[in-house]
Each structure stands twice: as C-alpha cells, then as structure tokens.
Amino acid sequence: MMPTLEVTTPSDRELRWSRAFDAPCARLFEALTTPALVRRWLLGPPGWAMEFCAIDLRPGGAYRYVWRRERDGKEMAMGGVFEQVAAPERFVATETFEEAWYRGHALVTMQLDDHARRTTLTQTMAYDSADTRDGVLRSGWEDGVRASYDRLDAILAEASHGTDAR
Numbered sequence: 001m002m003p004t005l006e007v008t009t010p011s012d013r014e015l016r017w018s019r020a021f022d023a024p025c026a027r028l029f030e031a032l033t034t035p036a037l038v039r040r041w042l043l044g045p046p047g048w049a050m051e052f053c054a055i056d057l058r059p060g061g062a063y064r065y066v067w068r069r070e071r072d073g074k075e076m077a078m079g080g081v082f083e084q085v086a087a088p089e090r091f092v093a094t095e096t097f098e099e100a101w102y103r104g105h106a107l108v109t110m111q112l113d114d115h116a117r118r119t120t121l122t123q124t125m126a127y128d129s130a131d132t133r134d135g136v137l138r139s140g141w142e143d144g145v146r147a148s149y150d151r152l153d154a155i156l157a158e159a160s161h162g163t164d165a166r
Contacts, residue, residue, distance in 0.1 A: 003153070005146055012130040015137065018122040019149055023156040025114035028121065029088035031155055032110065033057050038065070041151040044144030047071060057085055063093065076101075080108070088112065095125070102136050104128030 006018045021028050031037045035053040042065065043050060052066035064079035080094035095106040107126040112119050127133040 003149070005142060005149070007142065009133070009137070010124070011126075013127050013133050014124055015127070015133055016122065016124045017142075017145065018120055020115075020118055020120045021149075021153065021156055022118055023159070024117050025112045025119045026088040027156060027159055028112055028119045031152060031159075032121075033087075033091070037155060041155055042148050043067070043151065045147050048076075051075070052077075056082070057087070057091070058082060059085055061085075080105075083107075089114075101139070102127070103132045 003019050003021070008016045010016050023031075031041070033055055035055050038055065039050040039053045042053075044067070047070050048067045049070060050065060051068045052064065055061075055063045057063075059082055061082050062079060063082070064077065066075055066077040068075050077098040078095060079098075080096055082091055082093045084090065084092040090109070090111050092107065092109045095108050105128060109124040109126075111122045111124075113122070125133075125136070127136065
C-alpha cells in the first residue's frame with residue numbers, strides 16, 4: 001500500500017501536508033537537509049534534474065536549489081533563509097522562487113514526528129495571501145510532491161539496507 005499524502009488548509013493562507021516514512025526521524029532529517037541526498041529526490045515530476053543544491057543549515061543560513069527541465073533546458077530556481085533549526089525534528093525557512101510561479105513568498109515549517117522507526121513529516125506553507133494559497137492548490141503541485149517523496153522512500157530504503165545512499 002502506497003503511503004498517503006494528507007493535504008489540509010488550516011487557514012486561508014496556509015497549506016499543510018503530511019506523510020509517513022519508514023525511517024527514524026534523524027535519518028529522514030538528514031535526507032531533507034543534506035545536499036547530496038536532496039539532489040536525488042527533490043525533483044518534482046519526471047523530467048527534471050537538480051543542477052545545484054546548497055544548504056547552510058543554521059539560523060540565518062541560506063539554501064538555494066536550481067532545477068533544469070530535461071526536454072528543453074528551462075531552469076527553475078528558488079531559495080530562502082533558515083529562521084529556526086531544531087535538528088532532527090524541525091526547521092522553519094523562507095521560500096522565494098527566482099522566477100515566481102506564485103505571488104510573493106512563503107514561510108515553510110517542516111516538522112518531523114518519530115514513532116518507533118516510522119516518522120511523520122508535516123510541512124506547512126504560509127503564503128502572503130489566500131489568493132496565492134488557492135493558486136498553489138490549483139497548480140497540480142501534489143503530483144510533484146508525491147513523485148519526490150516516492151524517490152525519498154527509495155533513498156531511505158537504501159539506508160535501512162546498509163547501502164550508502166550518497
């Protein structure tokens with residue numbers, strides 16, 4: 001049975017999703033914050049590759065991702081600054097796309113809850129407005145998140161079988 005991506009809208013500006021992973025909290029946090037691992041799973045739908053990934057995981061530290069679409073070479077880049085880091089359970093960061101596909105910015109809260117080698121990831125996106133949040137909801141973003149999380153599952157499975165996932 002495939003893990004379920006549960007999506008809610010806790011307020012008129014927020015979008016929240018949760019999904020369980022078969023991995024301890026510390027291992028999932030590592031996969032979410034280690035550039036060599038992030039480049040392997042955070043790709044969205046098929047046809048994209050991450051060309052650049054930098055993560056300075058500390059309050060005030062920046063991150064930046066650059067993707068390239070394989071069929072035409074189009075690039076998409078985004079980044080932000082970490083406001084809070086409480087490894088291995090939580091981080092809060094800003095998010096801004098260099099060529100915005102939604103208006104404004106977002107505040108990302110990533111929370112991991114450990115349940116005996118199974119961890120629930122909950123991500124909350126707080127957007128500048130209800131219109132922006134609603135536009136994101138209509139964009140089809142869920143397909144990219146599901147595809148990325150399926151790749152993340154494979155990386156976590158490698159780690160649990162003693163394979164070096166990097």
